[in-house]
Amino acid sequence: MTATLNILLLLFLVVSAIIAVRCRDLLSSVIVFAAYSLVMAVLWQLQGAPYPAVALAIFGAGATPLLLLAAIRKTGGQE
């Protein structure tokens, strides 16, 4: 059960990383990156590292997309 969940989460990570990198629209790219960070935090929790998982859920899915959104808003989005 845990092994299957592990493989599913890893597949989601790889696919969402490719989408976040390849997407033309910067806004959707940032949103996919936030989902990627959250799933990565769940995976770390499963791997027995709860404190880094909570820190990543705060930083990766909270602070970094906020900073990216502010920067996109100030620079006028996609060129």
Add this chain to the structure above:
Amino acid sequence: MMRKVVSLLAVALIGAVLIVALAKMPEFGGGTAFASLFLFLLGLYVMLTDSNLIKKVIGLNIMDTGIFLFFIALGYRSSTRGAAYMPSPLIFGGLAAVVSFTAIGLAMIVRLYKYYGTIDAEEIMRKRGEDE
């Protein structure tokens, strides 16, 4: 175009070296190591080739979460085998460093946009060349 080919070659070389190193590690195999290796290489390739500066920052974040995934999976593997290896403080330090680096980089990108009017690295280089 030339830069893309050279970057792809460099990333492929680093990936081959890391796959050989992973295959030589006795305790460690399985999907997690290869997924984290793939994430690291993907982030590195984006940082090298993509000309959008914000995409470069996203690539940096993907690259470092791949590295941390490798560390945590390594600690999990060795802890189930009786060894005491706890990488949590290391991961905390890395996360704080990467978030502050992202903040400073984005502030620099906003300043560049105010000065040059674009966030495309190639275009900024061209405009710099015209100025001088």
